Amino acid sequence: MRAALKATAPAAPRTExxxxxxxxxxxxxxxxxxxxxxxxxxxxxxxxDKGIIGDLVEWALGxxxxxxxxxxxxxxxxxxxxxxxxxxxxxxxSTFVCTIHLDDAGDLExxxxxxxxxxxxxxxxxxxxxxxxxLAQRRIxxxxxxxxxxxxxxxxxxxxxxxxxxxxEGQLDQITAHLGACLQVRPKAANARVRGNARDAGGAxxxxxxxxxxxxxxxxxxxxxEPDA
DNA sequence: TATTGATCATGC
DNA sequence: GCATGATCAATA
Numbered sequence: 520m521r522a523a524l525k526a527t528a529p530a531a532p533r534t535e536x537x538x539x540x541x542x543x544x545x546x547x548x549x550x551x552x553x554x555x556x557x558x559x560x561x562x563x564x565x566x567x568d569k570g571i572i573g574d575l576v577e578w579a580l581g582x583x584x585x586x587x588x589x590x591x592x593x594x595x596x597x598x599x600x601x602x603x604x605x606x607x608x609x610x611x612x613s614t615f616v617c618t619i620h621l622d623d624a625g626d627l628e629x630x631x632x633x634x635x636x637x638x639x640x641x642x643x644x645x646x647x648x649x650x651x652x653x654l655a656q657r658r659i660x661x662x663x664x665x666x667x668x669x670x671x672x673x674x675x676x677x678x679x680x681x682x683x684x685x686x687x688e689g690q691l692d693q694i695t696a697h698l699g700a701c702l703q704v705r706p707k708a709a710n711a712r713v714r715g716n717a718r719d720a721g722g723a724x725x726x727x728x729x730x731x732x733x734x735x736x737x738x739x740x741x742x743x744x745e746p747d748a
Numbered sequence: 749t750a751t752t753g754a755t756c757a758t759g760c
Numbered sequence: 761g762c763a764t765g766a767t768c769a770a771t772a
Contacts (some may be wrong), residue, residue, distance in 0.1 A: 565768085569767045574765060584764080585753095586764050588763060598751080612767060613751090695752075696752045703752090705754090706752090707753095707754095710754070710755060710756095713753060728754095
Protein backbone atom coordinates (compact mmCIF):
# COMPACT_ATOMS: atom_id res chain seq x y z
CA MET A 520 0.00 0.00 0.00
CA ARG A 521 1.07 3.54 -0.48
CA ALA A 522 -0.59 6.21 1.54
CA ALA A 523 -1.20 9.61 0.02
CA LEU A 524 1.85 11.29 1.48
CA LYS A 525 1.83 14.96 0.56
CA ALA A 526 5.12 16.21 1.89
CA THR A 527 8.42 15.41 0.20
CA ALA A 528 10.28 12.50 1.71
CA PRO A 529 13.98 12.75 2.56
CA ALA A 530 16.44 11.42 0.01
CA ALA A 531 17.36 7.76 0.32
CA PRO A 532 20.12 7.16 2.89
CA ARG A 533 23.52 6.50 1.31
CA THR A 534 25.04 4.46 4.10
CA GLU A 535 23.82 2.10 6.77
CA UNK A 536 25.18 4.51 9.38
CA UNK A 537 23.06 7.29 7.95
CA UNK A 538 20.01 5.07 7.88
CA UNK A 539 20.56 3.97 11.46
CA UNK A 540 21.06 7.56 12.59
CA UNK A 541 17.75 8.54 11.03
CA UNK A 542 16.05 5.56 12.60
CA UNK A 543 17.44 6.37 16.04
CA UNK A 544 16.22 9.94 15.64
CA UNK A 545 12.69 8.57 15.31
CA UNK A 546 12.83 6.90 18.71
CA UNK A 547 10.36 8.50 21.06
CA UNK A 548 8.50 10.28 18.28
CA UNK A 549 4.84 9.49 17.73
CA UNK A 550 2.87 8.32 14.73
CA UNK A 551 0.84 11.52 15.07
CA UNK A 552 3.98 13.63 14.64
CA UNK A 553 5.06 11.66 11.61
CA UNK A 554 1.64 11.97 10.07
CA UNK A 555 1.74 15.70 10.52
CA UNK A 556 5.14 16.01 8.88
CA UNK A 557 4.06 13.80 6.01
CA UNK A 558 1.03 15.98 5.50
CA UNK A 559 -1.62 13.32 5.91
CA UNK A 560 -4.64 12.97 8.16
CA UNK A 561 -4.33 9.80 10.19
CA UNK A 562 -7.25 7.37 10.02
CA UNK A 563 -9.15 6.84 13.28
CA UNK A 564 -7.64 3.38 13.61
CA UNK A 565 -5.76 0.78 11.57
CA UNK A 566 -8.77 -1.36 10.69
CA UNK A 567 -8.99 -0.04 7.16
CA ASP A 568 -5.39 1.15 6.85
CA LYS A 569 -3.30 -1.69 8.17
CA GLY A 570 -0.16 -0.53 6.44
CA ILE A 571 -0.27 3.10 7.50
CA ILE A 572 2.47 2.86 10.11
CA GLY A 573 4.80 1.04 7.76
CA ASP A 574 4.17 3.64 5.09
CA LEU A 575 4.91 6.54 7.42
CA VAL A 576 8.16 5.05 8.67
CA GLU A 577 9.22 4.25 5.11
CA TRP A 578 8.55 7.83 4.21
CA ALA A 579 10.39 9.26 7.20
CA LEU A 580 13.50 7.17 6.54
CA GLY A 581 13.63 7.76 2.81
CA UNK A 582 12.84 4.27 1.55
CA UNK A 583 13.04 4.28 -2.23
CA UNK A 584 11.84 0.87 -3.41
CA UNK A 585 8.40 2.26 -4.14
CA UNK A 586 6.42 -0.93 -4.35
CA UNK A 587 8.93 -2.91 -6.37
CA UNK A 588 10.08 -6.40 -5.45
CA UNK A 589 13.31 -4.99 -4.01
CA UNK A 590 14.75 -4.04 -0.64
CA UNK A 591 13.15 -0.90 0.78
CA UNK A 592 16.52 0.82 0.66
CA UNK A 593 17.63 -0.34 -2.75
CA UNK A 594 21.16 1.05 -2.63
CA UNK A 595 21.87 -0.45 0.79
CA UNK A 596 20.03 -3.73 0.29
CA UNK A 597 18.19 -3.20 3.55
CA UNK A 598 14.61 -4.26 4.20
CA UNK A 599 12.44 -2.18 6.54
CA UNK A 600 9.97 -3.81 8.90
CA UNK A 601 7.91 -2.02 11.50
CA UNK A 602 6.82 -4.29 14.30
CA UNK A 603 4.03 -3.71 16.82
CA UNK A 604 5.16 -4.16 20.41
CA UNK A 605 2.82 -4.69 23.34
CA UNK A 606 3.25 -3.20 26.82
CA UNK A 607 5.70 -5.95 27.74
CA UNK A 608 7.90 -5.16 24.77
CA UNK A 609 6.87 -8.33 23.01
CA UNK A 610 5.73 -8.43 19.38
CA UNK A 611 1.96 -8.45 19.12
CA UNK A 612 1.79 -9.76 15.58
CA SER A 613 3.64 -12.07 13.25
CA THR A 614 5.70 -10.50 10.49
CA PHE A 615 4.91 -10.98 6.83
CA VAL A 616 7.99 -11.93 4.83
CA CYS A 617 6.97 -12.60 1.24
CA THR A 618 4.43 -14.34 -0.92
CA ILE A 619 5.21 -17.88 -2.05
CA HIS A 620 5.47 -18.94 -5.66
CA LEU A 621 3.42 -22.07 -5.15
CA ASP A 622 3.98 -23.45 -8.64
CA ASP A 623 7.77 -23.67 -8.45
CA ALA A 624 8.44 -23.75 -4.71
CA GLY A 625 10.45 -26.95 -4.94
CA ASP A 626 12.91 -25.70 -7.55
CA LEU A 627 14.82 -23.23 -5.43
CA GLU A 628 17.63 -23.22 -2.89
CA UNK A 629 17.22 -21.36 0.39
CA UNK A 630 20.10 -19.00 -0.40
CA UNK A 631 18.39 -17.90 -3.61
CA UNK A 632 14.93 -17.69 -2.13
CA UNK A 633 12.99 -14.51 -1.68
CA UNK A 634 12.57 -15.28 2.00
CA UNK A 635 16.32 -15.52 2.52
CA UNK A 636 17.01 -12.35 0.57
CA UNK A 637 14.34 -10.39 2.41
CA UNK A 638 15.67 -11.44 5.79
CA UNK A 639 19.38 -11.04 5.06
CA UNK A 640 19.45 -7.45 6.29
CA UNK A 641 16.47 -5.94 8.10
CA UNK A 642 15.95 -2.65 9.88
CA UNK A 643 13.38 -3.42 12.58
CA UNK A 644 11.50 -0.37 13.81
CA UNK A 645 9.34 -1.17 16.83
CA UNK A 646 6.15 0.83 17.36
CA UNK A 647 3.85 0.75 20.35
CA UNK A 648 0.64 -1.07 19.59
CA UNK A 649 -2.66 -2.08 21.10
CA UNK A 650 -6.27 -1.22 20.32
CA UNK A 651 -6.44 0.85 23.51
CA UNK A 652 -3.66 3.12 22.28
CA UNK A 653 -4.78 5.79 19.79
CA LEU A 654 -2.84 5.67 16.55
CA ALA A 655 -1.52 9.22 16.88
CA GLN A 656 -0.14 8.56 20.36
CA ARG A 657 1.83 5.44 19.49
CA ARG A 658 5.53 5.95 20.01
CA ILE A 659 8.37 4.65 17.90
CA UNK A 660 11.05 2.67 19.70
CA UNK A 661 14.72 1.89 19.26
CA UNK A 662 15.44 0.48 15.83
CA UNK A 663 17.65 -2.57 15.32
CA UNK A 664 19.67 -3.23 12.16
CA UNK A 665 19.72 -6.98 12.00
CA UNK A 666 21.26 -9.90 10.16
CA UNK A 667 20.28 -13.42 11.24
CA UNK A 668 22.78 -15.15 13.51
CA UNK A 669 24.01 -18.53 12.32
CA UNK A 670 21.54 -20.22 14.63
CA UNK A 671 18.69 -18.01 13.49
CA UNK A 672 19.46 -18.54 9.83
CA UNK A 673 19.74 -22.29 10.35
CA UNK A 674 16.32 -22.32 11.99
CA UNK A 675 14.80 -20.22 9.24
CA UNK A 676 16.37 -22.39 6.60
CA UNK A 677 15.14 -25.61 8.19
CA UNK A 678 11.57 -24.34 8.29
CA UNK A 679 11.80 -22.95 4.78
CA UNK A 680 13.15 -26.20 3.37
CA UNK A 681 10.50 -28.27 5.09
CA UNK A 682 7.65 -26.04 3.99
CA UNK A 683 8.95 -25.43 0.48
CA UNK A 684 9.51 -29.15 0.13
CA UNK A 685 5.91 -29.91 1.00
CA UNK A 686 4.66 -27.30 -1.42
CA UNK A 687 6.95 -28.59 -4.14
CA GLU A 688 5.57 -32.09 -3.63
CA GLY A 689 2.03 -30.83 -4.01
CA GLN A 690 1.27 -31.37 -0.33
CA LEU A 691 -0.08 -27.87 0.14
CA ASP A 692 -3.28 -29.27 1.62
CA GLN A 693 -1.26 -30.59 4.53
CA ILE A 694 0.31 -27.26 5.35
CA THR A 695 -1.17 -25.26 8.18
CA ALA A 696 0.16 -22.35 10.21
CA HIS A 697 0.99 -24.90 12.92
CA LEU A 698 4.05 -26.00 10.96
CA GLY A 699 7.38 -24.26 11.30
CA ALA A 700 9.21 -23.28 14.47
CA CYS A 701 10.00 -19.75 13.35
CA LEU A 702 8.73 -19.45 9.79
CA GLN A 703 5.14 -20.39 9.00
CA VAL A 704 2.86 -20.45 5.97
CA ARG A 705 -0.41 -18.54 6.10
CA PRO A 706 -2.91 -17.16 3.59
CA LYS A 707 -1.93 -13.93 1.88
CA ALA A 708 -4.82 -12.67 -0.20
CA ALA A 709 -7.59 -10.11 -0.36
CA ASN A 710 -10.03 -12.81 0.78
CA ALA A 711 -10.51 -16.57 0.96
CA ARG A 712 -12.00 -16.78 -2.54
CA VAL A 713 -8.83 -15.63 -4.27
CA ARG A 714 -7.08 -18.33 -6.30
CA GLY A 715 -3.51 -18.54 -7.51
CA ASN A 716 -1.46 -21.10 -9.42
CA ALA A 717 -0.04 -24.15 -7.68
CA ARG A 718 0.58 -27.83 -8.42
CA ASP A 719 -0.97 -31.00 -7.05
CA ALA A 720 0.91 -34.13 -6.00
CA GLY A 721 1.09 -35.23 -9.62
CA GLY A 722 2.59 -31.96 -10.75
CA ALA A 723 -0.58 -30.85 -12.51
CA UNK A 724 -1.58 -27.18 -12.29
CA UNK A 725 -4.25 -26.36 -9.71
CA UNK A 726 -5.78 -23.15 -8.42
CA UNK A 727 -5.55 -22.45 -4.72
CA UNK A 728 -5.43 -19.78 -2.07
CA UNK A 729 -2.22 -17.70 -2.27
CA UNK A 730 0.11 -18.11 0.73
CA UNK A 731 2.95 -16.21 2.25
CA UNK A 732 5.78 -16.82 4.69
CA UNK A 733 5.42 -15.17 8.10
CA UNK A 734 7.79 -14.93 11.07
CA UNK A 735 6.34 -16.07 14.36
CA UNK A 736 6.29 -13.57 17.21
CA UNK A 737 8.53 -15.85 19.25
CA UNK A 738 11.19 -15.47 16.58
CA UNK A 739 10.98 -11.71 16.17
CA UNK A 740 11.07 -11.38 19.95
CA UNK A 741 14.55 -12.90 19.83
CA UNK A 742 15.65 -10.10 17.53
CA UNK A 743 15.03 -7.55 20.24
CA UNK A 744 16.32 -9.74 23.02
CA GLU A 745 19.64 -10.28 21.24
CA PRO A 746 20.35 -7.33 18.96
CA ASP A 747 23.77 -8.72 18.07
CA ALA A 748 22.72 -12.34 17.80
C1' DT B 749 -5.91 -15.35 25.24
C1' DA B 750 -2.64 -16.99 21.85
C1' DT B 751 -2.80 -18.48 17.38
C1' DT B 752 -4.50 -19.41 12.86
C1' DG B 753 -6.90 -18.23 8.98
C1' DA B 754 -8.92 -14.10 6.78
C1' DT B 755 -8.82 -9.56 5.50
C1' DC B 756 -7.92 -4.21 4.16
C1' DA B 757 -5.80 -0.59 0.96
C1' DT B 758 -3.10 0.74 -3.06
C1' DG B 759 -0.26 0.65 -7.57
C1' DC B 760 0.69 -1.39 -11.85
C1' DG C 761 -3.15 -11.05 -10.09
C1' DC C 762 0.60 -10.06 -7.40
C1' DA C 763 3.58 -7.00 -5.35
C1' DT C 764 3.91 -3.54 -1.52
C1' DG C 765 2.50 -2.34 3.63
C1' DA C 766 0.48 -5.20 7.61
C1' DT C 767 -3.56 -6.13 11.35
C1' DC C 768 -8.10 -8.10 12.17
C1' DA C 769 -11.07 -11.41 14.21
C1' DA C 770 -12.86 -16.12 14.67
C1' DT C 771 -11.46 -20.18 16.86
C1' DA C 772 -9.02 -23.57 19.52
